[in-house]
Amino acid sequence: MNFLMKQITKLASDDILPLTCSRTGSCCFGNQVLLNPWELTLIANAKNITVREFSNLYCDFGGIRLRFDGELIFNQKKACRQYIENFGCSVYEGRPLACRLFPLGRYIQNSEAHYMFEGTIFPCLAECSEVTNLHSMTVTNYLSGQETELFEKAVDTYLGMVQNIADIAFTLLLAVIQGDVTT
Template sequence: MIRDVDLKEISDGKLYDINDMAKLGVDDCSGCHACCCGMGDSITLDPYDVYRLEKGLHKSFEMLLAENLELRVADGVILPCLKMKETSDSCTLLNDEGRCSIHAFRPGICRLFPLGRIFENNTHKYFLQVHECKKQRQTKLKIKKWLDTPELGKYESYIDKWHYFLKGITDKAGELSEEELKTANMKILQTFYVNPYDMETDFYEQFDNRLKNIL
């Protein structure tokens, strides 16, 4: 999701790479789940997020949409996002103890928080949001350890490809007719989300093939 903000107002003023240290440690959140509540439809999911959820929960994309996800318009593009409970405005994937029931395969935005990404020159760096987390940051950790993502090099490359692919769509969204934009959105959803992935084959190879076929 594209945000038009001044980094000086929301961060510590530094940009980080994956091997840099940042003050991120919060003692396993100590029972706090404030960042899992009141998020509305802002936790947008990329294809790898949904792939991990499908694999971890043994559910299809359609099943996830019926229970834990919904569709939202983000910068002119229709994408899935985490659904909040109507009664408590908390994530539907929190358990009764207020802990994440999918922590091992949680979405990228959840892994990232309270970090954000800034994209420039076909790649990205990280920044630390200083007003978002309710807990006091206690210890410094390497960014790559905080992200807790296997095959991080492949993942980082994938994030750039996905971001700039979507940016290409959103940059042109204003020039498209309503019907053309609807067609583009349906093609994105079908190609990257609805069509099932082979859970026994490398995700990134499958994504690259789908990206080549849609460009």
């Protein structure tokens, strides 16, 4: 098992970065995008189909991960199934938090959200180096433009709920093992 941690660059909310997307869509290829149930519902609505249909047609593992097995290929990477050539994201209004945040990532420390990017070089530069010629902005302004607030609340609530269920299950299991509960 590989225990090596990926290097990250932590960001302050007033850090200024070339966060204007050049819209080539290169990050819609060969990526991994996970969905919580709320995001699954929004993205299915944006596609104008039911959650079950969206999950069956475009997701792996019962709706928790978007499929990146489209016919379009960029740098040997397959496209997200929601990506349309010469158009872009077909579910833009309902795109999940990971797509809204990219190239930033998010983590919680001391009950507060913080932002970062992977590696030490700004990720967009790898395939969209033209971003340095576009408008730069603060992390806060970028997040506001991407309307991440509700999505961030949803993911925190979802993860809190999953943690509570896991805690209850663990407590019950322990009680069964210790003979406090009969099955």
